[in-house]
Amino acid sequence: DWDCRLTSPTGLLMAELPLDPPLAKALLVSGELGCGEDMLTVAAALSVQSLWVSVRGEKKMLDEIKQRFAVGEGDHLTSVNIYKD
Numbered sequence: 001d002w003d004c005r006l007t008s009p010t011g012l013l014m015a016e017l018p019l020d021p022p023l024a025k026a027l028l029v030s031g032e033l034g035c036g037e038d039m040l041t042v043a044a045a046l047s048v049q050s051l052w053v054s055v056r057g058e059k060k061m062l063d064e065i066k067q068r069f070a071v072g073e074g075d076h077l078t079s080v081n082i083y084k085d
Contacts, residue, residue, distance in 0.1 A: 045079035
């Protein structure tokens with residue numbers, strides 16, 4: 001509200017999550033949209049520095065593995081593919 005207080009149930013729930021507000025809102029709404037598990041995967045992937053572990057001298061192999069999971073829609077759905085594999 002105008003006094004910077006949380007007044008909606010959604011805002012109160014968002015404040016309880018240790019996430020940035022847009023990510024918290026997306027996670028809460030995802031259950032209503034039937035994609036809660038996928039959104040949870042995306043939230044987890046965004047919470048780490050990288051999903052990939054590289055080994056010295058194995059760049060070509062890492063690139064091939066990345067390509068196997070990649071989707072044209074973007075990195076977030078690539079993260080979902082990695083988790084589901």
